[in-house]
Amino acid sequence: MQLPLETEALVVHTPGGPFEMTPIVIQNLRPDEILVEMKYSGICHTDLWLQSGGAGPLVKFPVIPGHEGAGIIRAVGSAITRDSQSLRVGDAVLLSFAACGSCVPCREDQFSRCTEFTPLNLTGVRRPDGSSPAAVLLSDGSHRTETPVRAQFFGQSSFSRYSVVHEHCVVKCPYPEDLALYAPMGCGYQTGAGTILNIMKPRPEQTVAVFGAGSVGFAAIMAAAALSTKQIVAIDIVGQKLALARELGATHAINTAEISGGVVEEIRNLTGGKGVDFAIDTTGVASVVEQMLDCLAYGGTAASIGATPREAKITVDVGAFFAEKKTWIGVAEGDSHPPKFIPELINLHKQGKFPIESISKVYPVADLERAISDMKDGTVIKPIIRF
Ligand SMILES: [Zn+2]
Ligand SMILES: [Zn+2]
Known part of the structure; x- marks a missing residue:
């Protein structure tokens, strides 16, 4: 496919502004990139978060969000180094985050x-020169301008009909017919599932609490269920999501909007007073992180895997933490190496142990706003747009 290529993308022009389908031009492909x-x-x-301007000075606008892309390779740079995947034009691929x-x-x-x-994932530009492979096209009759747009968010900016992506984002998908279902593997699903399968590895007699029943939380719950974990406690404020979590592997659900006492007390009650061996926070809310640490059992491990505002501070009972040999870790992207881990998750799904079809729904790209509001109110756990 020849570049430059005129196409369209969902561009956010100013912090807090709407996603607008906007003409763009893809200008060039570096040797280590893939179209x-x-x-x-x-x-x-x-x-x-990106749309709202949450990234602050890290990201300038205009920007193209999106980082759970799935599509077809249309051009391959001249120096793609990951020969092991032998990426070719026409291959179906899933996109994950970028790495150097x-x-x-x-x-x-x-x-x-x-x-x-x-810098590789959040700034939306190429390293090291800060350039962009694409620009917003503006034309008023005879005059035409090209304004650079940040087009490599997480190395991919997948809210675009075409995108120049970083080579390390790309994972071949052996099931082209399942691209829609597997698109979120590259971020949400591997983040939750990887924390369980790569880091925590609960044994069947152990217990797990998951704070926040979004797609990351569901992936963690399904992965823990795949390991036959004895108790899996889902915590959220939306009853509909908790009911689904119970269907998909959670053994207990706590709706913090409905309980009279504290959630830590509830978790201790469910676990014979001990607390849980593993706890995961997907919300990034400081007060929830405190609850996550407080509900740990002796020797337990807690993981923060949801983005938290950088200035957020919490209070920790250091004495108890030390005496009870607890651990608190930060985990990005499920500690996964996508070319290895995403195929493992696909296998798990094919075995019926990672039922992601129960939490996702595909929307035409024109219905983006409805998809977002369905995600926000809990009607759908993982919306996926179709171009
Ligand atoms: Zn690196
Ligand atoms: Zn994500």
Whole structure:
């Protein structure tokens, strides 16, 4: 496919502004990049955070959000180094976050620990020169201008009909017919499932609490259920989501909008006074993080996996933390190496142990706003747009 290429993308022009389908031009492809025709993209809360201006000075506008893309390769740069995947034009691919490929964690196949993770994924521009592969097209009759647009959010900016993506984002999908279903593997699903399967690895007699029943929380719950974890406690404020969580593997549900006492007390009651061996916070809300730490059992591990405002502070009972040998970790993207982990999750789904079809719904791109409001009110856990 020849570049430059005129196409369209959902551009956010100013912080807090709407997603507007806008003409753009894809200008060029570097040797280490891949042009993908996007077929689907999941919507993640991080896209809304980006739209709202939450990234602050890290991201300039205009910007194209989206980081759970799935589509077809239409052009491959001349120096794609990951020969192991032998990426070719026409391949169906899932997109995940970007990684530099050359730092120590990357060389050890630990992309989620890449030392360049933040600049590569959150700024929306190429490294190291800060350039962009695309521009917003404006024309008033005879006059035509091209304004650079941040088009590599998480290396991919998947809210676009075509996107130039970073080579390390790309994971081949052996099931082209399932691109819609698998699009969110690259962020939400691997974040929740990876925290359970790569880090916590609960044994069947152990217990897990998951705060927040969004797509990340559901992925964690389904992964814990796949390991036959004895008790899986889902915590949220939307009854409809908790009911679904019970269907998909949670053994207990706590609706914090309905209980009279504290959630920590509830969790202790459910676990014979002990607390849980593992707790996960997907909400990023400081007070919820405190609850997560307080509900841990002796020797328990808690993981923060939801984005929290950088200035957020919490109070920790350090003495109890020390005496009871607790651990608190931050986990990005489920500590996963997508080229290895996403195929594992696909296998888990094919075995019927990761029933993501029960939490996602596909919307035409024209219905983006409805998809977002369905996600916000809990009608749908994971909306996916179709181009
Ligand atoms: Zn790296
Ligand atoms: Zn995400």
